[in-house]
Amino acid sequence: MDRIPILQMGKFLLVTIQVDLYDRLALNLETDLAQMVYKTGARGVLIDISALSIVDSFMGRIIGNIGTMSKIMDAETVLVGMQPAVAITLVELGLELKGVSTALNVEKGMLLLRNKIDSFSETDIEEQDDSSAE
Amino acid sequence: MDRIPILQMGKFLLVTIQVDLYDRLALNLETDLAQMVYKTGARGVLIDISALSIVDSFMGRIIGNIGTMSKIMDAETVLVGMQPAVAITLVELGLELKGVSTALNVEKGMLLLRNKIDSFSETDIEEQDDSSAE
Numbered sequence: 305m306d307r308i309p310i311l312q313m314g315k316f317l318l319v320t321i322q323v324d325l326y327d328r329l330a331l332n333l334e335t336d337l338a339q340m341v342y343k344t345g346a347r348g349v350l351i352d353i354s355a356l357s358i359v360d361s362f363m364g365r366i367i368g369n370i371g372t373m374s375k376i377m378d379a380e381t382v383l384v385g386m387q388p389a390v391a392i393t394l395v396e397l398g399l400e401l402k403g404v405s406t407a408l409n410v411e412k413g414m415l416l417l418r419n420k421i422d423s424f425s426e427t428d429i430e431e432q433d434d435s436s437a438e
Numbered sequence: 439m440d441r442i443p444i445l446q447m448g449k450f451l452l453v454t455i456q457v458d459l460y461d462r463l464a465l466n467l468e469t470d471l472a473q474m475v476y477k478t479g480a481r482g483v484l485i486d487i488s489a490l491s492i493v494d495s496f497m498g499r500i501i502g503n504i505g506t507m508s509k510i511m512d513a514e515t516v517l518v519g520m521q522p523a524v525a526i527t528l529v530e531l532g533l534e535l536k537g538v539s540t541a542l543n544v545e546k547g548m549l550l551l552r553n554k555i556d557s558f559s560e561t562d563i564e565e566q567d568d569s570s571a572e
Contacts, residue, residue, distance in 0.1 A: 305456060309489040309519065311544045313447075318544075320454045322439060355443040385443065410445045410452075 308333050310340050316348040316417060317341065317379075318410070322355040330366045337370055341377045348417035349374050352410060354385025364399035371404035380420050382406065384413035442467050444474050450482040450551060451475065451513075452544070456489040464500045471504055475511045482551035483508050486544060488519025498533035505538035514554045516540065518547040 306328055311318040317340055319333070337349060351367060353359070371381040383406045394401070405420075407413035440462055445452040451474055453467070471483065485501060487493070505515040517540045528535070539554075541547035 305489060307489065309454060309456065309486065311452075311454070311486060311488075311519075313544055313548070318445075318452075320443060320445070320456070322443065322454070322456050352443065352445060354445075355439060355441065385445075410447055414447070 305329075306332060307336065310336055312340070312344055312346065315346055315421070316350055316414065317344070317346045318350045318352065320352045320355070324356075324358075325363050325366055330362070334366065334369060334373065338373055338377065341374060341379050347379055347421045349379055349381045350410060350413050350417065351381065351383050352385045353383065353390065354387070354409075357387055357389060359390045359393055361397050361399065364394060364397060364401065367404060368399070368401050371401065375403045380405065380417055382413040382416055384408065384410050439463075440466060441470065444470055446474070446478055446480065449480055449555070450484055450548065451478070451480045452484045452486065454486045454489070458490075458492075459497050459500055464496070468500065468503060468507065472507055472511065475508060475513050480513055481555045482548075483513055483515045484544060484547050484551065485515065485517050486519045487517065487524065488521070488543075491521055491523060493524045493527055495531050495533065498528060498531060498535065501538060502533070502535050505535065509537045514539065514551055516547040516550055518542065518544050 305323070308319060308321060308329065317337065319337070325333070340346065341349070349370065351370065367383060374381045381404045383401065383404050386406060405416060407416050442453060442455060442463065451471065453471070459467070474480065475483070483504065485504065501517060508515045515538045517535065517538050520540060539550060541550050
């Protein structure tokens with residue numbers, strides 16, 4: 305396998321990382337995600353890492369990169385399903401994951417993304433006003 | 439890795455198969471899914487196989503098992519993201535995947551599940567009637 309599938313769900317993209325990322329896989333994921341955000345106009349990226357029991361500094365850096373990249377393309381990134389041991393490792397490694405929010409599971413992550421998008425996007429608010437005026 | 443993560447999204451469960459299933463992984467997936475359906479009361483199971491370029495008879499049988507098992511527990515199964523080569527292989531292998539519906543991608547799969555559940559579930563219809571009467 306040299307690609308991690310990216311699933312589109314409405315305005316969001318969902319990525320489930322189930323295997324350790326090696327160089328090419330990580331590079332492909334970054335490229336694919338950037339292209340998918342561009343192509344679909346997605347407003348949020350959900351990264352599920354519930355299958356990972358270990359995260360190293362490379363993986364942490366890749367997740368950070370994805371967060372920064374998505375931010376530039378006007379999409380929020382939320383990391384979900386983090387196991388306690390992974391959280392401890394991230395702190396010990398001193399990785400901040402700037403620009404990446406976290407949530408306990410996919411459902412909470414989606415809720416968080418919706419709130420973020422609603423509070424930032426003026427067009428969404430205008431759309432809501434239009435529909436309530438009808 | 440000896441477990442494939444199962445993500446809950448509202449009434450549905452989402453499984454992304456990214457690696458070839460071997461015995462224990464398949465067995466764990468069947469058990470985990472049955473338990474998740476029981477625990478969450480999920481009405482639908484979405485299995486994404488967009489990362490797979492090859493499907494063998496073992497994998498086909500496991501997907502069929504999951505479909506039958508979910509049906510018994512009152513949940514519909516939809517297989518999404520099938521690559522053309524995989525469809526051809528399934529036909530050549532003579533695998534019917536009884537009780538499993540298919541859709542092109544996750545979004546269409548969710549729509550299909552919603553329609554299936556709405557048309558079968560009387561309680562849902564009653565709830566809709568109640569809310570429209572208010």
